[in-house]
Amino acid sequence: MLFQDEQVILIIIAGTAFLLLLGFFMVGFLLMFQKKQNKNRLEKAELKASFKQELLKTRIEIQEQTLNDVSREMHDNITQVLSFVKLNLGMLGNTVDDTVKAKINDNRELISQTINDVRNLSKSLSFEHISAQGLVKTLESEATRINKSGLIQMELLVNGDAYSLGEQAELVFFRIFQEALNNVLKHANAANFKIGLHYQPQMFNLTIEDDGIGFQPEKLTDKSGSGLRNITNRAALIGAQAVITSAPHKGCLITLSLDPLTNENYADGTHSNSPGG
Known part of the structure; x- marks a missing residue:
């Protein structure tokens, strides 16, 4: 048992x-x-x-x-x-x-x-012209042309010692500038358009600002917000961060940030102290 x-x-x-x-x-x-x-x-x-x-x-x-x-x-x-x-x-x-x-x-x-x-x-x-001139000189030429047109008053500010960001990055930043200018002329009813190029050893910032009627970003439709999406998409291609802030009657501010050390064009040895390439 x-x-x-x-x-x-x-x-x-x-x-x-x-x-x-x-x-x-x-x-x-x-x-x-x-x-x-x-x-x-x-x-x-x-x-x-x-x-x-x-x-x-x-x-x-x-x-x-x-x-x-x-x-x-x-x-x-x-x-x-x-x-x-x-x-x-x-x-x-x-x-x-x-x-x-x-x-x-x-x-x-x-x-x-x-x-x-x-x-x-x-x-x-022309990509070739932008590549040959560099970002700073190309934007200076655009500022002269736009101010002569009388459509809007453009101001270009360059802070720090300008250096080349590489052909691809500078082309992308210039196309973003063109996209932003087109949006301002079509929708913002602005009198002034300011571009800031801020060169630091560890960071490059591009600021685009207008004094137009502004908007509420959350209320943009797929159609009306396509220009802003183009800006963020282009920035993402080169590893840049885009921040867009606006409010009714307060204009719009676009801030783009790029670490030049992580940019593949910078790593190729195109960095120099020459203005915008």
């Missing part, structure tokens, strides 16, 4: 141990399964983010190529046609009386101004 009781106890102990081992095995299996699921979910999210980034990069590269093509077309064809018209008017002016000749000369002056405007616009669209 005692032997049978011992057997029952052993069976109970063995069954309990088996159930415990089975429980541990099931818990371990569930943990491994959950870990694998999390890993797969993370990999899928990374692939999705990478695909989105590559898609955005490709779209922007196509936009840049299109802008370069438009720039060449404007420079090579439109300016040539306008120059030909100006030349013909000059020849025509030698065959008419003084009153008509004066009007022809006025029109020639207008055409000359148009040729200069087209050339300047062509330069602002």
